[in-house]
Amino acid sequence: VKRARRVGSPSGIVTLTTDFGSADGYLGAVKGVILARFRKAELVDLAHDLAPGDIRAGSEVLARAAPLFPPRSVHLAVVDPGVGTARRGLALLHGGQLFVGPDNGLFTGVLEQPGAPLVWALENWGLWREEVSPVFHGRDVFGPVAAHLASGGDPREVGPAVEPGSLVRLATPAPVPEGDALRGEVVHVDRFGNLITNLTAPQGLGAATVELAERRLPLSRTYGDGAPGALVAVVGSSGRIEIAANGGSAAAVLGARAGLVVLLRAPRESA
Amino acid sequence: VKRARRVGSPSGIVTLTTDFGSADGYLGAVKGVILARFRKAELVDLAHDLAPGDIRAGSEVLARAAPLFPPRSVHLAVVDPGVGTARRGLALLHGGQLFVGPDNGLFTGVLEQPGAPLVWALENWGLWREEVSPVFHGRDVFGPVAAHLASGGDPREVGPAVEPGSLVRLATPAPVPEGDALRGEVVHVDRFGNLITNLTAPQGLGAATVELAERRLPLSRTYGDGAPGALVAVVGSSGRIEIAANGGSAAAVLGARAGLVVLLRAPRESA
């Protein structure tokens, strides 16, 4: 009864975010374990094929997509280069969503969102598979715990509560003022070759310009606002400024990758 | 009541066909939005990782796979280089299946199939997400509309009916007669390196031959009819002639790609 008031009914959904590829069978093993423990789980592939060990990409994907799911969905995240070492396993309740995965920074993006997280360390091995491989906690620890939570199990049963402030967080490069501009950088290149920056567009920035690689671009509304192949700067779907090439790849056009400096210059107010 | 007669009970299935990769999280965002609006949706990944902006490939995949699904499945298709521009968003009912996506030619293959399509333009923003990003209609417009339809919502609520003849269609290269042969071309190379042509095999073509790249191949029954590594021409699973290498990649053997000329020569009738 107390539990129900605290965590609410689970949605039954378990999403998976991993750096597993589709061909290796690791993903299939995790899915089998979850379904064997909670037959009614609805498995949703959220993101896979993340670059091996790319915790930052996992953090970004979770922060962007998880809040869109029905309340009390369970988001299992396995980008875990430190598997089997002293790094903790965690369950989190934040923003009405549940998360399970390693304490290595993977939840940095989620924790930047408003709200007061509840966090537990995975220590109750009674919930795990009987034999735990030190190299596959996705199958032997996180999967079973995700099944427990998705089936309505109390998160407080997974282990002791821990202080949210004790969690590992990735250092996020923040934009810095430079003259009348903000100096940011490209933090991610997506499959389309779009360059996602760490610059958030404030309201009313219609006349702002974006500078990178000795080019100056007005802020456009959408990719197709440029000539075919031309570079455009737009406010991306997560609210951050990105640079794209209309019908092409900005990354290819510019030979650009993460780290490239990008300046956001607000319009000069008329005197 | 009228609606039920018109569209029938939905299957609850929502398939996804996109040029998103699995790692970027765009796909996960679309899935979250659909499930948040229709918890009982059964999501099916139909095809992803299409080449960025490859509308033709999307059209082919939809035409081949969608008709095989239970009636009144919803097929959400997002290959949308013109997102946020004046191009329309559409919902279609055709062949007993529902489709949602941009009006850019993505439904060309579906519309070539027999039947009388009903089409609506997506204009009822009351069904969309509250804030619509000009660069992510998959999440903010098409996903919500797909959830509406999959849950049994009336397609006439998505916006005004439009004339099917007004839809954008891709020009499909048609085979042309050349002497006693048909001159076609390779229109798609699949993952196996099979060369899919635009030549449809009529009945009784057992003795026909296929010519390409200065080679002449009899029409075989299946890939394994050739010697290991040898090229074979077969009637592919969609009824069109394709060239394969037994246990290898015809594309690699021939250095071939879309556009390569292929001749289909019927057998000379005996005098």
Add this chain to the structure above:
Amino acid sequence: VKRARRVGSPSGIVTLTTDFGSADGYLGAVKGVILARFRKAELVDLAHDLAPGDIRAGSEVLARAAPLFPPRSVHLAVVDPGVGTARRGLALLHGGQLFVGPDNGLFTGVLEQPGAPLVWALENWGLWREEVSPVFHGRDVFGPVAAHLASGGDPREVGPAVEPGSLVRLATPAPVPEGDALRGEVVHVDRFGNLITNLTAPQGLGAATVELAERRLPLSRTYGDGAPGALVAVVGSSGRIEIAANGGSAAAVLGARAGLVVLLRAPRESA
């Protein structure tokens, strides 16, 4: 009644293991056929994008992941370079799990697991799609049979029982003794660049060493036990010894691939 006693209630789950890519639409076609025949099937992507025709990889994936699923799940496997030739189609019941696919060695790993398999040859074309393409049995034969089994259909209806000993099996390279060591080899390289060997670690091998490419590695517990970038040998999640690079790719570090010789040397007992 007899059936229920023999096979048990199906789980309703149908997993898919294929060498299809995600973009070609073949996978979508198979899914559509299954759902059209058994609407309540729960489709689970087990593994895709296997190297074209890589039967061994398919066998490994199935053996590792399928036993983890709820009893009476149906595992549809399509790595089928001999499609349409004289090779048989099969249904298997083994270890409480059901399997459907071609008789080409794909079930080698499954059949190495303990138990007495029951096997049937797919000959009852009354269960198949009306028209069967000789190049797409996944859609026209295996998919429909998987739907039949997942919905509780009797496996004996798919065709005559066949002798398990008659099935095609892959020759598995076995380790051989070499002096006081075991000589094995790398049999698989996964997405992380981990080198999976055919050497199984017996109990109490803590002090064993692994030799490959003129290097000698102690057996470690997990990847992170080495310095960043350093090679480590660990007991992998399937119980076999693998060589990894902490935070990197062992395959890249060593320029290694399947076939590389690996020696497992047990500790000398103290005199």
